[in-house]
Amino acid sequence: MNITALKSLIDALSAPTISFTILTVIFPFIFPPSDWFEKIHRKSGLWRIWTKLGGVIGMILITAFFVIGYFDPYFNKTLTKADNFPIVLMIYSMWFYIWLGMFKAYRNDIRLDQGLKPNEYNDPDDKVLVWPDLVYIEFIALILFQVFLIVWSIIVAAPIEEPANPAATPNPSKAPWYFLGLQEMLVYYDPWIAGVLLPTFIIVGLMAIPYVDINKKGDGYYSFRERRVGMFIFMYGWVVLWLFLIIIGTFFRGPNWNFFGPFEYWDIHKVEALTNVNLSELLWVKWFNQGLPSNILIREGLGFVITGLYLFVLPVILAKTYLKDMYAAYGPTRFVTIMMLGLVMLALPIKMYLRWVFNLQYIVAIPEWFFNI
Amino acid sequence: MSDKNDKSLLEKMEESQVWKSIIRSGIPRTRRQRMHAILGSVFLHLHPARLPKHAVKVGYTWCMGGLSFFLFVNLTITGILLMFYYRPTVEYAFTDIIDLSEQVPLGIMRELHRWAAHSMVLIVWLHMVRVFMTGSYKPPREFNWGIGVILMVLTMLLSFTGYLLPWDQLAIWAVTVGSNMARATPFLGNEGPGAALLAIGDINLVHVGSDVRFALLGGRFVGEATLLRFYVLHCIAIPFVAMIFMAVHFWRIRKDGGISGPL
Incomplete structure (x- = not known):
């Protein structure tokens, strides 16, 4: 398969109808919320996602996508926008940390099965001193992060466009990247729901989690099987309904908020039939x-x-x-x-x-x- | 220089009155001094003096909470420096931003501020993911999780209000798109369901010149008043609220039994 065919395939697959469906269908097999899903999760080998090999393959796939994208004339334009770099960071870091959490959770699940305590457990009397054991870790972390920020700031200039002009609306007009999930919801719901009601429900819903989750297990250590339903619901909301909609909103929405595959030209005259009925x-x-x-x-x-x-x-x-x-x-x-x-x-x-x-x-x-x- | 039997410069310094007045416990060498280094410092005493082993491991905490706080401090400092140069008026805002990189020596302060701001949104999100995945929101920490959710919302609002300040096309249209939603707030927005019910006779109380969007923008569209309003929100109001919530957040970590861990 040559690269052009691969690109058209990715373009076709990224249409929200297809990519969202694939993600939704496959999701319970990746974070299995019940025995039935878990059985297929084990048999199909999907559990390998949460092994070291799975983590590396995930990193390679993401990198391959961005490398191909970087050399594509159309995707390059979206990808190299200075304010879109946080999304690249978001994709890498979310993948890495969710993988890390699940990797640790699976190791703990095995230990718990054997009747052992989780890896995080240690004798309550055996404590370490914050000076120096924690202070130096914090010190190194903030130095490293500051170096990262300085390097990033030297390499990438902060975006500045033409002076504000209330008479010239850019097409597409996009909200800051962390709100693009909400902007994407506007396709399906009116602003009073997508912009007001759903955000309120998200905030209230997040705050309600500790009060509605009566499962006492899995407190203070990474684990999956003990709280698989809660994990599944949270991860579906977080990864598919929030992060993935942000990715769609950033990379796949062009003029008039029409869908464009990542390797597609943003044709301002693309016609989408508006045949929606009430x-x-x-x-x-x-x-x-x-x-x-x-x-x-x-x-x-x-x-x-x-x-x-x-x-x-x-x-x-x-x-x-x-x-x-x-x-x-x-x-x-x-x-x-x-x-x-x-x-x-x-x-x-x-x-x-x-x-x-x-x-x-x-x-x-x-x-x-x-x-x- | 000095005789071998002499005390080292560090030791001499340690015995001086000035040093003793600042750091009472001396250089933390013994266990007791090390505990005192934490307890005696107004900054470090956010931490307990001793922690269970798992709590100092990066693999458990990912360091995300600490980094969130670090970025807040970092953004406050770079933000104060930017305020020396920036005037929040339609006339000057854009050119001041240009000057920041072209006239100010070592002009990457705006870059440092912007990239730290984007990072902070991500880091706060990752902090939430970590806390969820370790189940650390479970009793007795349920209230502090709620405080954390509010802090996350404040982080995004801080970032959003700051987005307008460069006063370029990117800024005003992103904020226009974002704030247009306020128009549809039920009862309080002029295009929100129920707003028409709030009327005396046939005079609407909620209209385009009095709704919640008007209050947010200080006008009917993103203009001069919006810039000032967002500037004040960004530099004073939201950081002030965030600091109060952070104080509660850190206090409650300690009061709710310290960092989570398996029993």
């Missing part, structure tokens, strides 16, 4: 073959019912059936909190797929009240 239009116009009712609540009734069922009835049904044991163990307050946070988090991928599969714009569409879901 659920109410589907219901009344397409299925009932009549005009939209003038009463807003009747018009959007189905959307309200579906949203209500999803947020308020589904948790009740789950509490009585599939998640009965969980409800008993967690109690009503914790259960409802977990359900609300979890369902809102899941609403993002759900809406993404509704858009991709059915071209659905809004489930509830009331532009009159700026209330679109």
